[in-house]
Amino acid sequence: LIYRATPQWFVSMDKAGLKNDAMAAIDGVSWVPAWGKQRIQGMLSQSPDWCISRQRTWGVPITLFVHKETYELHPQTQTLIAQVADLIEEKGIDAWYDLDAAxxxxxxAAHYDKVTDTLDVWFDSGVTHAAVLARRKDLDRYPADLYLEGSDQHRGWFQSSLKTGIAIHGKAPYKQVLTHGFTVDAKGYKMSKSMGNVIAPQQVMDQLGADILRLWVSATDYSAEMSVSQDILKRTADSYRRIRNTAKFLLSNLSGFDPAQHLVPHSEMIALDQWVVDRARGLQEEIAGHYETYSFLQVYQKVHGFCSLDLGGFYLDVIKDRQYTTPADSLARRSCQTALYHIAEALCRWVAPILSFTADEIWEHIPGERDKTVLWESWYEGLEALxxxxxxxxxxxxxxxxxRVAVNKQLEEVRSQGLIKGxxxxxxTLFAEPDLAKLLSSLDDELRFVLITSEARVKPLAEAGEQSAETEMAGLRVAVAASSHGKCERCWHHRPDLGVDPAHPALCGRCVTNISGSGEVRLYA
Incomplete structure (x- = not known):
């Protein structure tokens, strides 16, 4: 190798205090993840004078004229640069190379050389705040809200943009910088065609849909390397189905519901419905906060957990009885539908930034008047606190x-022994310590709806005998027995008042009330 010194163009990092100003500006930027700040500080502190010239046959030209003897720039350099810029805009980049200096x-022209060097490509990308933001009316702002790129750009784009921004405007060109890791396979290996482990995004979209790809990104910790494989994508598709199926349940149970006519005021709703709306309200505040900090993994976990646990594992299970057995226009059912409506409105908005196509599909089927797309909406304001x-x-x-969790475990154990079918x-019978017993007893007959059993009794813990089983919940023992009563063919509960009405020998008392009377009254569940 032969090393030789050649004339180059440099930006001094110290002569005008550019490095110190850039180091100071770092403190005014929000770095996501936080370690990005230390990374760019370390790299910038060791940054030498920036060589911005290259000797290539392609690239953005350094449009300068240099005196042949003194090497000084032409005294009209600013005007000349503007004239050249107009020429290039009219005829293309080759206009500079084709230009006769005269x-x-x-x-x-006889006293000046036309510079044939090109700009460092990092300088090109480093002035995008001028080339993009300043030249577009809809983006005419400085600094930009966010710069987004891979972790290698602390040495590249993030740093070159910072230097040019400080040099031109005296402040950083961005308010926030978000850094993400690189995509690797399930074993952590870099994706390579030779290794055969490349997964093309278009292939994923063709097979599973764009929303699955979006959900995978949100469900991954992007601050580190992001693993992807067919198995991982299949698991992501399963998670997607949980969210989608929850939305389908909400919408299917809003049949015949018009919010303009049937919306129940929050103060009149059944206690369980008030609770789930309050739960959604608290969750929405958390989700909005996570979006503000680009914590998409937290958004995914909160939404998926709400669909799986709060809704699928509890609320939607409990309300099925009320939804399917109470009179269609009763308070018990309309209260439930009101809660479902509020949740659908909120859930659709929560997932819109990630599951954009799915959210719009949900949006089209929510009852009531609305704009064309959920992507024009803000957070739902109809969620009220308990x-x-x-x-x-x-x-x-x-x-x-x-x-309920403790009781379910005992029910499952008894079912596995073949003593009950469901x-x-x-x-x-729940044997509970005083405070818990008081709470359980306050639900009266509606406790059985919460537990989804045909009967639920509450007794003092001191009365628990050997027939009761200890649970993981302190102060609670549970005894499970198969019901000796007949099964109502309408609600499937086993009740002692089955056939009490001769006109309906296969129905329990409350079902008779619901189909031919004023309908049962619900307060809690």
Whole structure:
């Protein structure tokens, strides 16, 4: 190798204090993840004077004229650069190379050399804040809200943009910088055609849909390397189906519901419905906060958890009885539909930035008048907090959820022994410590709807005998027994009042009330 010194163009990092100013500007930028700040500080602190010239036959030309003897720039350099820019805009980049210096300099051309060097490509990308933001009316702002790129750009684009921004405007060209890792296979290997582990995005979209690809990105910790494989994408598709199926359940149970006519005021809703709307309200605040900090993994986990646990594992299970057995226009059913409507409105907005196509599909089927697309909307404002005088507080609902989990485990154990077929063929007795017993007893007959059993009794813990089983919940023992009563063919509950009405020998008392009377009254569940 032969090393030789050649004339080059440099930007001094120290002469005008550019490095110090850039280092100071770093503190005013939000770096996501936070370690990006230390990374660029370390690289910038070691940055030498920036060589911005290259000797290539392609690229953006350095449009300068240099005196042949003194090497000084032409005294009209600023004007000449503007003239050359107009010429290039009219005739293309080759206009500089084809240009006869005398065209612009006249007789001075004999004393000046036309520079044939090109700009460093990092300088090209480093001035995008001028080339893009300043030249577009809809983006005419400085600094930009966000710069987004891979972790290698702390040495490249992020740094070159910072230097040019400070040099031109005196402040950083961005308010926030987000860094993401690189895509690797399931074993952590870099994707390579020779290794055969490349997964093409278009192939994923063709097979699974664009929303699955979007969901995979959101469900991945982008601050590190992001693993992807067919198995990972299949698991992502399963998660997607959970969210989509939840939305389908919400929409299918809003049949015949018109929010303009049937929306129940929050203060009149059944206690369980008030709770789930309050739960959605609290979750929306968390989700909005996560979007603000680009914590898409947290958004995914919150939404998926809400669909799987709060809704699929509890609320939607409990309301099926009320939704399918109470009169169509009863408060019990309309209250439930009101809650479903509020959740659908909110859920659609939560997933819109990620599952854009799915969100628009949901949006089209939510009852009521609305704009063309959910992507024009802001967060849903119809979610209300649990009233201060609510009969059951948030903390008490958490206790009821824990109780239900404990009871379910005992029901499953008894079912696995072949003693019952399902939870509705069972009667449960809950032996609880005083405070829990008081809460459970306050639900009266509606406790069985929360537990989805045909009967639920509450007794003091001290009365628990050997027939009861200890649970993971402190202060609670549970006894499960198969119901000895007949099964109502309408609600499937086993009730002692089955056939009490001779006109409906196969129905229980509440079903008779629901089909031929005023309908049952629900307060809690």
């Amino acid at each position: 065209t612009l300099l006249g007789d001075d 009233p201060a005088d609510a009969p059951i507080s948030r903390e008490q609902w958490q206790q009821l959820l824990q109780t 939870s509705l063929s069972a009667e449960v």
